[in-house]
Each structure stands twice: as C-alpha cells, then as structure tokens.
Amino acid sequence: MQTKEVRGPVQPVVEVVDIAKTYAGAGGVPALDGVSVAFARGTFCAVMGPSGSGKSTLLHCAAGLDRPDRGDVRLGGEDIGRLKEPALTRARRRRVGFVFQSYNLMDSLTVWQNVLLPRKLAGDRPDKAWAREVIARVGLSGREHDRPGQLSGGQRQRVALARALAARPEVIFADEPTGALDLSTGREVLTLLREAVDDFGTSVVMVTHDPASAAWADRVVFLADGRIVSELGYPTSEQIAAQMMAVSA
Numbered sequence: 001m002q003t004k005e006v007r008g009p010v011q012p013v014v015e016v017v018d019i020a021k022t023y024a025g026a027g028g029v030p031a032l033d034g035v036s037v038a039f040a041r042g043t044f045c046a047v048m049g050p051s052g053s054g055k056s057t058l059l060h061c062a063a064g065l066d067r068p069d070r071g072d073v074r075l076g077g078e079d080i081g082r083l084k085e086p087a088l089t090r091a092r093r094r095r096v097g098f099v100f101q102s103y104n105l106m107d108s109l110t111v112w113q114n115v116l117l118p119r120k121l122a123g124d125r126p127d128k129a130w131a132r133e134v135i136a137r138v139g140l141s142g143r144e145h146d147r148p149g150q151l152s153g154g155q156r157q158r159v160a161l162a163r164a165l166a167a168r169p170e171v172i173f174a175d176e177p178t179g180a181l182d183l184s185t186g187r188e189v190l191t192l193l194r195e196a197v198d199d200f201g202t203s204v205v206m207v208t209h210d211p212a213s214a215a216w217a218d219r220v221v222f223l224a225d226g227r228i229v230s231e232l233g234y235p236t237s238e239q240i241a242a243q244m245m246a247v248s249a
C-alpha cells in the first residue's frame with residue numbers, strides 16, 4: 001500500500017530572528033535593532049531602505065559574512081550563529097553565492113577558473129557540465145579563456161552570476177548588483193537573476209536602492225533605522241518608490 005507523503009511547511013532558505021548589531025565607534029547607534037525576517041526558498045526578495053538603514057549589515061549577517069551581536073541566523077535550516085570558524089566558512093561556501101556591485105572576480109584567473117572557484121574552495125569536485133550550461137545561460141560561451149580585464153562591466157557581472165550559479169548554492173545574495181552598470185546592462189543582469197529563480201529554482205536576496213530594480217523581485221522588505229518597517233508583495237516600481245518616500249520621511 002502506498003503511503004501519502006506528508007510535508008510540513010516549506011522551510012525558509014534564510015531566516016534571521018531578532019538580530020541586532022552595533023558597530024564599535026558608531027556612538028552606540030545600532031545598525032540593526034531587532035530584525036526578524038524569513039526569505040522563502042525559490043523566491044526573489046529585495047531589501048530596500050534609506051542610506052545607512054542597515055541593508056548591507058542585514059545581508060552580511062544573513063550570509064554569514066558578519067555576526068550579529070544577538071539573535072539567530074539560519075541558513076538552509078542550519079543555525080550558523082553557533083558555528084565557529086572554519087565551520088562557518090565551510091557552511092557559507094556550500095550554501096551561499098554572492099554577487100557584489102564590484103564583481104569581486106579574481107583578475108588573474110580566466111572566466112572558466114573564476115566560475116569553478118567556489119566549488120574548488122569548498123573542496124568539492126566542480127560540476128563542469130553545469131558550469132558550461134550556466135556560462136551559456138549568461139551569454140558568455142566562447143569567453144571561457146578570457147580574463148576579467150578583457151570583459152566589459154556587464155560581462156564581468158555575468159561571470160559573477162555564473163560563478164554564483166555554478167556552485168548550486170541554496171541562496172544567492174546580491175548587494176547592489178547593478179550599481180556599477182548602465183541601465184540596459186543592469187536590466188540584463190536583473191533578467192538573469194529573475195530567470196535563475198524561475199528556471200533554476202534559485203533563491204535570491206538582493207539589496208538595492210533602485211525601485212526599478214526592486215520591482216523584479218517577488219517581495220520587497222523595507223528597512224529604516226535598523227528595523228523592518230514594511231513590505232510589499234509583487235509591487236510595481238511606482239509602489240516601491242512611494243514606499244521609499246514614506247520610509248525616508
């Protein structure tokens with residue numbers, strides 16, 4: 001007899017619970033002041049807020065790049081706050097991909113070597129067929145032997161995205177991924193992030209201050225003064241811009 005599979009609620013890919021952080025030298029003003037948020041698996045979520053509201057701090061704590069002073073951070077169900085180095089680094093390498101405004105590629109390595117690097121650093125055998133597929137997907141087939149210095153900004157960001165995807169992370173954190181790109185190149189990168197979610201089931205958490213970029217996301221959460229103050233589901237860029245005005249007031 002077949003038994004029916006019973007599934008519990010879908011576990012968030014990333015969850016922070018009541019995290020707080022105050023940087024030394026910040027005059028006691030918290031960068032994060034009791035933030036709780038869960039990011040659903042297989043979705044694209046944007047984090048917005050005025051300058052200094054804590055967006056990057058939230059992303060760094062959620063990704064295990066920095067530690068909050070208090071609160072819990074769960075990545076793929078693993079409580080990474082309890083991990084000591086080098087276990088934290090290992091968890092980050094296995095579970096997380098990054099796309100930064102400044103690309104953060106290794107200039108001395110080729111496109112191919114850059115894309116394979118995270119898996120190698122994690123001590124895993126790279127999946128070369130998958131790496132070839134994601135390089136094709138970002139439109140860089142034939143450029144595998146180039147070095148970042150031979151590529152445009154948009155192409156470098158495509159390499160960064162291919163590098164993140166090639167490692168099959170549970171979540172990709174993107175910090176202002178279009179910040180250094182012109183409008184149409186930025187749109188191409190956002191299209192690829194959207195496709196990564198829709199076609200590959202990737203989860204994306206993106207920090208941005210651009211309402212048009214955030215409108216590519218399924219959900220936008222707004223920070224002000226280190227707290228989450230509101231959120232919107234499937235918003236238009238006009239709704240996001242209006243909400244930004246409200247939280248900046």
Ligand SMILES: Nc1ncnc2c1ncn2[C@@H]1O[C@H](COP(=O)(O)OP(=O)(O)OP(=O)(O)O)[C@@H](O)[C@H]1O
Binds near residue numbers: 051052055056057
């Ligand atoms: N390394 C640091 N040392 C001291 N204070 C810091 C440090 N990093 C951030 N801060 C402070 O923490 C607060 C939140 O900064 P954070 O960079 O997280 O904000 P943000 O919303 O990402 O800002 P922006 O949009 O300008 O990048 C700010 O007041 C900032 O000055």
